[in-house]
Amino acid sequence: MNWITNYVRPKINSLFSRREMPENLWTKCDECGTMLFHRELSDNLNVCPSCGHHMGISPRDRFTALFDGGVFSEVKVPAPIADPLQFRDQKRYPERMKAAQRDTGETEAMLVGEGEIGRTPIVAAAQDFSFMGGSMGMYVGNAIIAAAERAVERKCPLILFSAAGGARMQEGILSLMQMPRTTVAIQMLREARLPYIVVLTHPTTGGVTASYAMLGDVQIAEPNALICFAGPRVIEQTIREKLPEGFQRAEYLLDHGMLDRVTPRTKMRDELIIIVRMLMREPPAIRGDLPAPADEPALAAPEAPPEATPAAPKA
């Protein structure tokens, strides 16, 4: 969360300049300005409890919140050859990579995990916007292929959380070639009749939107996420007019028929469990945090009492 570390933390530090003060205890919501205690914020999955603004969340934190008991195992992603084009802009590509690895503690811009949600086995892949803008290069392509292959092997759904500025320019044409490559991965799931659910998070743009992120069986977005092919600035320069409020945001896309749903992060896990279990023709899940009905057996029968099943999503 670069903006938090870069903008918010220095401000807070200047307010409380005592050195022994642990860092990052408070975060200011960029939307409503409320000061949020770090634990309160992370308990709410980096969603501002006062205004509902969705801040970035690392793939690891997301998986911890997503999987039953926070337990998942990583699916190994084959490493591509490093710096295939020997790309150099103002910095060399390997230097940019090293800096991103140091800042995030991750090896690349996508994490693939497997585990259970609501006792339903799934494979999940999440893109890391804080790692070079989540950009799609060979590694992200490999990650999606590995995720799809693992899902096919385990005959379980794939849930993908997208977040990216687009293709990784430092891999040139090879980043562009991830559009067809990842599409092949999605076709593997289609042929195996396994659900592929895309959760679009802020921001999802460029070649990522124009490939695997738009090919889901069900397309869900987090509120107010920017989702587009060409970014708003490029469009404003092209058409030379101001764009309407909320243009290319999740709700706008929902209105234009480009998404199935817009769902807050805090409700996402329950909704994913419901959708995935129906698509896999599994009986409804009994939510662990619901008290067992007093007079009924607590076992999850397919015809479980209505109060034991989570509310059906309203269309």
Add this chain to the structure above:
Amino acid sequence: MNNYLEFEKPLAEIEGKAEELRAMARANPEMDVEGEAAALDQKADQMLADLYKSLTPWRKCQVARHPDRPHCKDYIEALFQEYTPLAGDRNFADDHAVMGGLARLNDRPVVVIGHEKGADTKSRIERNFGMARPEGYRKAIRLMDLADRFRLPVITLVDTPGAYPGKGAEERGQSEAIARSTEKCLQIGVPLISVVIGEGGSGGAVAFATANEVAMLEHSIYSVISPEGCASILWKDAEKMREAAEALRLTAQDLKKLGVVDRIIPEPVGGAQRHRTAVISAVGKALEEMLAAYDGKKRSEIVAARRSKFLEMGRKGLAA
């Protein structure tokens, strides 16, 4: 030739002088300038050969975008018979940036699809400079489906700066249209042969060029982003497009090394814009050869070959 590129200016001067001399001679029949003019011609030829012997990536971009290069329409008119355009996406509109329909390539019925940039101001505007909107990709999807159902090979001619970045295009699902078009390219059980004839711009190009065989003209380019766009993002200075063009490896020669394209179709010295007929027929010959290689192949083989080609892509870098 009246459209000289910036780096061709010295050449323009010499050719201009030769032309002046000849014009003078036409006015005064007793003047003998032929010797001098021929010397200038020779000098110009030599200079042209030198210029085109080793074009820098940025110069290649300029050549690839040259307005006098043959465009999709020129190829279709010259190479195909009975071209029958089929219009519309059945949803919203017909996108004039994308041409497509049924045609015969030497008796063989095919579906041909391509970006058309237009040849003069009026047609360029009508064609939106070859920048397709979602309707263009959806028309292509429809045509690819048609080809698949009737077992006709698909030929795509790629020449686009990229997908159109406009408000309506976004509202109508530009990204989804591109994603579905790429997906359709990967699904069809007929050979898909693609030639990058000018500019292969990003997702707009991939949507047509996810093909069994991808050929590029010698001075065409294919890139994830325009050098100008890349320069303004990574160098924070759009004027650094020369450096960006270099770094992006967008030339046909580099892409062949990377295994992204299968063949390069040579252009005579001076580029396709100076040798339109020769280049068009070279493309025709290459198309014939590439198509012939798929005769008798099973549908499943064609799909599997295309998929594994893209899955394997990028496993070797430039260094390999």
